[in-house]
Amino acid sequence: LGAILMVIPFIWMISTSFKELAQVFVYPPEWIPEPFIWENYPKAFTAVPFARWFLNSLFIGLFVTLGQLLTCSLAGFTFARMRFPGRNALFLLYLGTMMIPHHVTIIPVFVMMNALGLVDTFWPLIIPALVSAWGTFLFRQYFLTMPQELEDAAKIDGCSFFRIYSQIFMPLSKPILATLGVFTFMGSWNDFLGPLIFLQSKDNKTLPIGLLQFRADFQGMSNWPVMMAGVVISVLPVLIAFVIGQKYFVRGIALTGIKG
Numbered sequence: 001l002g003a004i005l006m007v008i009p010f011i012w013m014i015s016t017s018f019k020e021l022a023q024v025f026v027y028p029p030e031w032i033p034e035p036f037i038w039e040n041y042p043k044a045f046t047a048v049p050f051a052r053w054f055l056n057s058l059f060i061g062l063f064v065t066l067g068q069l070l071t072c073s074l075a076g077f078t079f080a081r082m083r084f085p086g087r088n089a090l091f092l093l094y095l096g097t098m099m100i101p102h103h104v105t106i107i108p109v110f111v112m113m114n115a116l117g118l119v120d121t122f123w124p125l126i127i128p129a130l131v132s133a134w135g136t137f138l139f140r141q142y143f144l145t146m147p148q149e150l151e152d153a154a155k156i157d158g159c160s161f162f163r164i165y166s167q168i169f170m171p172l173s174k175p176i177l178a179t180l181g182v183f184t185f186m187g188s189w190n191d192f193l194g195p196l197i198f199l200q201s202k203d204n205k206t207l208p209i210g211l212l213q214f215r216a217d218f219q220g221m222s223n224w225p226v227m228m229a230g231v232v233i234s235v236l237p238v239l240i241a242f243v244i245g246q247k248y249f250v251r252g253i254a255l256t257g258i259k260g
Helices: 002-016 040-047 050-081 087-099 102-115 123-130 133-144 148-156 161-172 174-189 193-198 207-217 220-249
Strands: none
Touching: 002 220, 040 050, 040 220, 050 087, 050 123, 050 133, 050 161, 050 174, 050 207, 050 220, 087 133, 102 123, 102 193, 123 174, 123 193, 133 174, 148 161, 161 174, 174 220, 193 207, 207 220
């Protein structure tokens, strides 16, 4: 029942994207449009620079996701498998940064990026997001479950720590890579506050800010079907990412893929 209640707005969004304006607020709601207005989707791309906003969000989301998977996996491997003085204290200190709200750091980050001349570029949204204490924690806990025999055998064969990380541990980390990758991409794709503060020119906007701009430029109420078509398109990448990664979620974070 809870799932049905949560899916209803999503179904209404898809249904509205194929309707004429007069059908949008008909009561009781008409869930199946008659007729289907396919032109709403092309209009979403021609009314505003929707394709540019889509590519901006895609570029930022992919860059942040790939960068975070690299840095978090390296840091997690370091904290889990390497031995050095102060390792646990440094890890706890790093985890402590999760207690600092993102909204507290947004002003000093803006001042820093403004001084570097990076405001109204994508870099203020990418650079701070390339590292994550939460992602590092996930990888550390996952790598701790790997059998010590794997690492010992690799060392006997002459493997360096980086080779152990890249050729042995990472191929066994598909579940955690998919999990963190999907959550990171979703967070970057749906980010509203960061683009609102750092991006100023119309062509540099991301989809969440672009859809707000669309509503302001075209008075929303008179363009609900076209706006819903844009929202449907904006949701598709997140759904695709989830569908691709869902088979790894069910394996559980502690799986290593070792049998026998």
